[in-house]
Amino acid sequence: MNDKVTKIRLAYPENMEPNLCEPEKNEIYRYLLGRRGKKPLVAICMNPSAANMEYSxxxxxxxxxxxxxxxxxxxxIANLYPERATRASELGAYNDEQQEKNIQKIMEFLKDNGIDKVWGAWGDLNYPVLTKSKEKLLSELKKADIKIYTFATLTKKGEPVHPLNRVVKQDFSRKINFDFY
Known part of the structure; x- marks a missing residue:
C-alpha cells in the first residue's frame, strides 16, 4: 500500500460494500469509490485515504x-484531488495530468447518472495542491450547472464542513445550497 496511506481498516456496513472503484487496483490515485444505485448520494471530499474495495x-x-x-x-465518493494520503500534509506535488483525469471521471459519472447536485464535504484546505484542485473542479461543475450543498454553515474559511467535523453541528435533514464558484 502507498506509504502515505495509513492502514485504517474498518468494515463496510452490511450490504453497503462498494461496487465501484476507479481505478480498482491503483495504490496512489483513486477517482471514485462507492455503491452504485438509481439515486446515489454523491459527496466530494478532500482527497482519498485508506478506503478501497475491501475495507472502509x-x-x-x-x-x-x-x-x-x-x-x-x-x-x-469523489475528491477534489485524487492522490491517496491519510493526511493532506503528505500529498506530493500537484499533478495536472492526474487532476484532469480526476475531473473527467467525476464529470462523466455525474452526467451518465443525471446527477445535478453534490454534497460538498471537503473541509478547510490548507495546502496549495488542494486549493488549485478545488478551483479546477468547481469550474467544471459550474459549467455543467451542478450545484453544491452542505448540511451545515460553511467553515470560517468559507469551505463546506467535512463529514467527520465534530465542532460544527451538521443537520442531515436539511440541505443548505451555496454558490461560491
Missing part, C-alpha cells in the same frame, strides 16, 4: 450512514 474508513462509513438516513440507494 471513518469518513466513508459516515457518508454511508448519511446516505441511508436520507433514503439514497447508493453512495459515491
Amino acid at each position: 474508513d471513518r469518513t466513508i462509513n459516515r457518508i454511508i450512514k448519511v446516505s441511508e438516513k436520507l433514503g439514497y440507494d447508493g453512495w459515491i
Whole structure:
C-alpha cells in the first residue's frame, strides 16, 4: 500500500460494500469509490485515504450512514484531488495530468447518472495542491450547472464542513445550497 496511506481498516456496513472503484487496483490515485444505485448520494471530499474495495474508513462509513438516513440507494465518493494520503500534509506535488483525469471521471459519472447536485464535504484546505484542485473542479461543475450543498454553515474559511467535523453541528435533514464558484 502507498506509504502515505495509513492502514485504517474498518468494515463496510452490511450490504453497503462498494461496487465501484476507479481505478480498482491503483495504490496512489483513486477517482471514485462507492455503491452504485438509481439515486446515489454523491459527496466530494478532500482527497482519498485508506478506503478501497475491501475495507472502509471513518469518513466513508459516515457518508454511508448519511446516505441511508436520507433514503439514497447508493453512495459515491469523489475528491477534489485524487492522490491517496491519510493526511493532506503528505500529498506530493500537484499533478495536472492526474487532476484532469480526476475531473473527467467525476464529470462523466455525474452526467451518465443525471446527477445535478453534490454534497460538498471537503473541509478547510490548507495546502496549495488542494486549493488549485478545488478551483479546477468547481469550474467544471459550474459549467455543467451542478450545484453544491452542505448540511451545515460553511467553515470560517468559507469551505463546506467535512463529514467527520465534530465542532460544527451538521443537520442531515436539511440541505443548505451555496454558490461560491
